[in-house]
Amino acid sequence: MAILSPTEQRAGDGPASEAPHGDQRATTVGLWGWPALATMALAMYRISEPLLGRDELTSWDMAGRSFAQVLATVRRVDAVLGTYYLVLHAWTSLLGDSPAVLRMPSAMALSGAAACVALVGRRLFGHRAGLAGGLLFALLPGVSRFAHEARPYGLVMLAVALSTLLLLRALDRPGSPWRWGGYALGLTAVGLFHLIALTCLTGHLVLVAMRARRERRVWWGMCSAVPAVALALIPVVVLGRQQTERQIWWITKPEAWGLLDIWPQVFYSGLCAGTVLLLALVALAALGERRDAVVFCAVSAVVPVLIIWALSHGHVSYFYFRYMLFTLPPLAVLAGAGLAAAARSRRAVAAVLALLALLTLSDQKALREPLAHYWAGGPDFAAAAEVIRKNYAPGDAIVYNRVEEEAISLGVRYYLPRDLRPRDVFLAASPVQRDDLAATECAEPARCLRGEKRIWLVAAGNTPDPLLGLPAGQAAALRAHYRTSWAERPSGLAVSLLVRTE
Known part of the structure; x- marks a missing residue:
């Protein structure tokens, strides 16, 4: 089977395990727990050190307004970020508005995203690949950077990774309306936090089409979930469309070179971008027996970027690296699979991850400087x-x-x-x-x-x-x-x- 069955998911990379149920549960908790803890540890390290960036200051300003004032403002501007502002308003009302508090939702969201990456990786490629993908995601400088950002990008990555996991669960039981309802809620969250990230749906549709060759009922579930999501997002789409020119007029139309240049920006490290993309290519070459899973991850990571690039040659450009951070979870899943295929033992996987952490140490350090949230320095x-x-x-x-x-x-x-x-x-x-x-x-x-x-x-x-x-x-x-x-x-x-x- 191209995508692992629930029995194979519990067993790891080999045949069905005879381990007691308690041991299986502990193994599952370790699978997602270690990536989540690693991400949170890196996120919390000097989280207050960088000064708030310009967009973060806007988040602080909006969070300090009343619920009614936030709603009144997003009717005129920033409607696509309205959900995030309301979340941050509730959060800061309880805990204050220090830099750490403002950034904590992003840190927690990315820890959750790392857990989802590991769980998705296990379902698609096995236990070791899932754990490698989750830990790889935790080590990405781009993840650390946006764990320190009081903006919705961390929540977008969580919503995309979670909706993918919920889709895989729905495909396990395509006749369950509850599972498809959960997937619809996850996809709605993607759109509420950032409409452009809904281009992740291209990968989901490809996966459903491949699964429909064996189980046609999945189309019924997908065709009920997607219209429900579209209906829920109509107000955000309408307001966002009206406000587009005011919000992102400054984004330039991309050239062809932008399709390559975007990746070092997304990863916040050219070395890390090259390593992850190389591992993803290893997965493409080495995992032919799991072709559906490989195609799904590759489409989820690359096709949204191509779509956004093409759309950006119209009246308005959307081609900005922050808007494509949601491709990091599927890339981490695919790279984790490539790493597990290339490094045949846990020690080898650990050694590669340790080497990557060492090589990107300077990138991680630079992200925590006082003016790190400004290009080429900035106003202190x-x-x-x-x-x-x-x-x-x-x-x-x-x-x-x-x-x-x-x-x-x-x-x-x-x-x-x-x-x-x-x-x-x-x-x-x-x-x-x-x-x-x-x-x-x-x-x-x-x-x-x-x-x-x-x-x-x-x-x-x-x-x-x-x-x-x-x-x-x-x-x-x-x-x-x-x-x-x-x-x-x-x-x-x-x-x-x-x-x-x-």
Whole structure:
């Protein structure tokens, strides 16, 4: 049989085992438990060290809004991430908004994804292949990177891996409506966390088509599950389509080279990408007796990327590496099978995994640097906030240069003490008041000044005159009444103190 039966799954890689039921259960727990623990250990290591990235600051902002405010905002912007924002709102309401707390759902989700990878690998290729795939997934730098990201990508990978596992369970008993219902819920979760990840359905359809050669009932289950998923996702699809141009206008149309260049970005390591893809090729060459399983994994990993690449040559481009992270679970399953086929003993598998961990150590270390969530360095919001905190005087106000860097106000506010909130001089309506992600600033800046003796100015870059980047009206209003007393320049930012001249 191309895909292992339940008896073969319990037995491992050989014939049916005579081991007691308790031993089988312990073996199963170890199969998914070790990858989950390894992923969580790597995820928790220095999880708070990197400063929050721009998108993470948006997640923090949305999580701090009420349930009704989140719903009102996603009607205008970010509808495709609405489910994630609601989850994060509930989570932070209970546990606070520290970097570790904000990122913990991603860390836990990826630990669950590693467990699912191992269980899927066992069903498709046997026990040793499943364990190798799960541990390989845990070691990927891309997994560690997005375990430290307060965005939905970790939950997307979990939903994709879990829906695959639920599909395999449904195929074991194609007449069970409960199992197909579970699969439909898993696939719905994929779409709720990221619509583009629903391209994983291509692999699922290929698997169902191959299984239907022996059991035609599987089509009935699939044809009942997929329409139910589509119906549940209609509101997200409609709103997301309306908001697409505003949300991802900045993604460029990919060239042919992008189909190769995308993989080092997805893995966050060129070496790791090459190793995993090589092991996947080994599986393709060595596992002919499990052709259905190999084809399923290969299609699940590669075809969605091709589809997204093709669609990105239309009106809007979707070809961004983060949107394809959901291909990591099927790639890990296939690479785990290749590793188990090439390394015939557990010690050999362990040696290869240890070598991969050693070779990617520098990649893992780089992911935990303070500015790791920014390409080529970035604005050090924590340092800027510390400058203001140390030198703050009661009555101080603040100006953020939102033209140069939209996230400046969010970043500085996040790292300032919660009881230190200088008046935002040129803010007319906050994003929360507007049910949006962007603020509205004063139409007549001179009228927004209230005679403050001191105003902090936070701007991107290191220009000698930080007022140069401000809108003309704001710069003129400040020059008329203030002079720059002194300035400090933490990485990527200029923090200046303006004092009144009258």
